[in-house]
Amino acid sequence: AQKITQTQPGMFVQEKEAVTLDCTYDTSDQSYGLFWYKQPSSGEMIFLIYQGSYDEQNATEGRYSLNFQKARKSANLVISASQLGDSAMYFCAMRDRSKAAGNKLTFGGGTRVLVKP
Amino acid sequence: GAVVSQHPSRVICKSGTSVKIECRSLDFQATTMFWYRQFPKQSLMLMATSNEGSKATYEQGVEKDKFLINHASLTLSTLTVTSAHPEDSSFYICSARGTAKTDTQYFGPGTRLTVL
Numbered sequence: 677a678q679k680i681t682q683t684q685p686g687m688f689v690q691e692k693e694a695v696t697l698d699c700t701y702d703t704s705d706q707s708y709g710l711f712w713y714k715q716p717s718s719g720e721m722i723f724l725i726y727q728g729s730y731d732e733q734n735a736t737e738g739r740y741s742l743n744f745q746k747a748r749k750s751a752n753l754v755i756s757a758s759q760l761g762d763s764a765m766y767f768c769a770m771r772d773r774s775k776a777a778g779n780k781l782t783f784g785g786g787t788r789v790l791v792k793p
Numbered sequence: 794g795a796v797v798s799q800h801p802s803r804v805i806c807k808s809g810t811s812v813k814i815e816c817r818s819l820d821f822q823a824t825t826m827f828w829y830r831q832f833p834k835q836s837l838m839l840m841a842t843s844n845e846g847s848k849a850t851y852e853q854g855v856e857k858d859k860f861l862i863n864h865a866s867l868t869l870s871t872l873t874v875t876s877a878h879p880e881d882s883s884f885y886i887c888s889a890r891g892t893a894k895t896d897t898q899y900f901g902p903g904t905r906l907t908v909l
Contacts (some may be wrong), residue, residue: 711897711898719903720901720902721886722860723900744845749891777841779890781827781839783836784836785835785836
């Protein structure tokens with residue numbers, strides 16, 4: 677069974693500084709995908725970034741980058757130059773690409789980020 | 794990114810009534826949609842996987858007769874909470890699997906259900 681662990685329940689970050697959100701995963705599969713989603717207080721889940729298990733380079737999307745360390749089974753999200761609008765809940769998720777799994781996502785417990793002005 | 798809508802965004806109902814929630818993919822065809830439930834300050838819990846034209850696959854512990862899922866077209870899936878009770882009050886979110894290489898799931902804005 678797959679498992680996603682986010683060890684930081686909450687954290688503060690100063691505006692304009694960078695913040696790293698931890699995510700470790702456990703899977704016996706060779707092919708999988710890792711996602712980060714942002715959930716503001718409104719509740720919607722906003723897709724941020726994706727990393728495939730076979731991707732050799734770390735994914736980047738604007739101010740978001742994913743520090744993928746396959747051997748350590750970690751996929752930390754780095755948000756650079758934090759903005760007040762970055763205050764939200766952040767979820768790490770993993771998708772099992774096997775047919776049997778039906779492309780289901782397994783979510784971590786989430787990390788709440790509060791950006792201070 | 795792809796757009797997924799959900800309706801209604803908020804619903805309050807009396808205990809014993811049934812509530813239908815719609816999930817639509819607006820700019821792409823979604824052969825697979827997913828329904829999640831989220832309690833306050835908790836993560837998302839997958840309830841079921843909905844495939845167009847076939848029966849939904851429910852996760853362990855989710856009552857099929859309680860949460861009826863219909864995926865009648867490539868752009869619409871519905872979740873009906875039958876005979877709702879206060880313990881069914883929760884935030885329900887759907888997602889649709891996109892067609893991009895990453896097969897990213899795009900989420901709807903969610904429906905907050907309150908059962909009195």
